[in-house]
Amino acid sequence: MKKLLVTKLLGPQALERSRGIRADELERFHSSLLDKAVKKEIVEIGKEATKLSNNSLWRMSIGRSFSEKNGEAERVRGLVTELDGLTKKVLFATLLHRPLEKLGISLFKKEIMCVSDSFDEVLERVLVEHEQKLDDHQDRDMMDVLLAAYGDENAEHKISRNHIKAFFVELFFAGTDTSAQSIQWTMAEIINNPNILKRLREEIDSVVGKTRLIQETDLPKLPYLQAVVKEGLRLHPPLPLFVRTFQEGCKIGGFYVPEKTTLIGNAYVMMRDPSVWEDPEEFKPERFLSSSRSTQEEERREQALKYIPFGSGRRGCPGSSLGYIFVGTAVGMMVQCFDWSIKGDKVQMDEAGGLNLSMAHSLKCTPVPRNRPLLADQ
Numbered sequence: 001m002k003k004l005l006v007t008k009l010l011g012p013q014a015l016e017r018s019r020g021i022r023a024d025e026l027e028r029f030h031s032s033l034l035d036k037a038v039k040k041e042i043v044e045i046g047k048e049a050t051k052l053s054n055n056s057l058w059r060m061s062i063g064r065s066f067s068e069k070n071g072e073a074e075r076v077r078g079l080v081t082e083l084d085g086l087t088k089k090v091l092f093a094t095l096l097h098r099p100l101e102k103l104g105i106s107l108f109k110k111e112i113m114c115v116s117d118s119f120d121e122v123l124e125r126v127l128v129e130h131e132q133k134l135d136d137h138q139d140r141d142m143m144d145v146l147l148a149a150y151g152d153e154n155a156e157h158k159i160s161r162n163h164i165k166a167f168f169v170e171l172f173f174a175g176t177d178t179s180a181q182s183i184q185w186t187m188a189e190i191i192n193n194p195n196i197l198k199r200l201r202e203e204i205d206s207v208v209g210k211t212r213l214i215q216e217t218d219l220p221k222l223p224y225l226q227a228v229v230k231e232g233l234r235l236h237p238p239l240p241l242f243v244r245t246f247q248e249g250c251k252i253g254g255f256y257v258p259e260k261t262t263l264i265g266n267a268y269v270m271m272r273d274p275s276v277w278e279d280p281e282e283f284k285p286e287r288f289l290s291s292s293r294s295t296q297e298e299e300r301r302e303q304a305l306k307y308i309p310f311g312s313g314r315r316g317c318p319g320s321s322l323g324y325i326f327v328g329t330a331v332g333m334m335v336q337c338f339d340w341s342i343k344g345d346k347v348q349m350d351e352a353g354g355l356n357l358s359m360a361h362s363l364k365c366t367p368v369p370r371n372r373p374l375l376a377d378q
């Protein structure tokens with residue numbers, strides 16, 4: 001299934017085919033911010049960013065049944081948020097309540113069943129809708145591809161309806177909140193660093209101009225924006241811990257790790273390690289500009305050993321390119337089109353406790369439109 005995911009949804013060709021969907025959703029995001037700006041309303045950046053990544057993912061994977069009106073994407077968005085909260089509770093309960101667990105008492109069984117049933121209901125409906133229309137159309141989405149594999153008698157690996165549903169739950173869970181958190185943290189850093197905001201804006205204005213919205217094909221021509229996104233992910237990786245179980249015993253850094261040991265890697269600590277990062281606690285996007293690196297070898301080592309916001313190896317994140325696109329275009333658009341006013345002098349950057357890295361105080365700010373010609377055009 002991971003192979004299908006990479007080839008049909010997240011690989012370079014698949015991403016090229018779905019570019020129009022993301023451009024639409026970015027425009028929708030822009031319009032929603034503009035609407036709030038006109039009404040002088042405060043925006044919760046995390047919530048808006050979650051809508052952007054969830055709607056985009058929904059349309060990219062289950063696309064042809066998408067309609068604003070039937071509210072299914074909205075429903076899935078709510079369920080992903082509920083599941084996220086529940087996962088945190090369950091993990092903590094597992095750590096803190098081992099004795100209860102031993103007695104077979106599942107603390108959150110009712111809530112888990114409730115979210116699971118709701119997911120099942122939405123996805124079953126989408127599945128049936130796709131089955132009914134399977135032969136009708138040429139434009140196949142991810143759900144069609146999985147349904148074809150489900151119906152294939154000769155498939156090398158048989159998949160069930162439940163596999164398909166579990167796949168979509170994992171996809172939305174892994175892709176929505178991670179991207180939204182990164183957008184939120186990076187915007188907070190930019191608002192707190194006016195010099196960085198100024199430089200970023202100059203780059204975007206000179207490459208994109210002021211009469212059209214930034215798009216993802218601009219990203220390769222915007223090295224400073226890319227560096228800002230990378231630095232945001234370095235300081236605030238939304239999934240800081242990753243787990244590996246050793247199939248064989250081996251030696252790491254002079255220690256012998258026996259077979260079947262479970263180790264937890266801490267990307268947060270690694271990406272703030274003062275022995276490999278200069279001024280590790282500071283938000284300094286310049287460190288990712290190629291002129292500040294001495295060799296290509298240094299860049300390669302950085303990727304492999306010290307920069308791991310997407311994990312690493314076979315279980316590494318298959319959505320890293322899409323993640324960079326979501327964060328780059330959303331942050332780019334917010335910087336290109338709006339000034340941002342906040343309550344007080346600085347955004348509070350405290351981290352909420354927990355296993356994924358979210359802001360203790362969600363970023364709330366008011367957008368003020370800046371590019372008049374662009375607004376007139378939209």
Ligand code: HEM
Nearest residue numbers: 174175178179182239242310311312315316317319322323
């Ligand atoms: C900025 C955005 C994102 C960040 C920082 C991020 C980070 C991560 C990390 C750290 C992991 C665990 C990797 C490991 O254990 O080595 C992971 C797994 C995963 N991510 Fe992402 N991710 C992002 C966006 C996405 C998107 C957009 C998708 C897809 C739509 C996605 C799909 C997945 C999946 C399916 C896994 C599980 C892979 C497996 O278990 O083999 N991610 N992600």
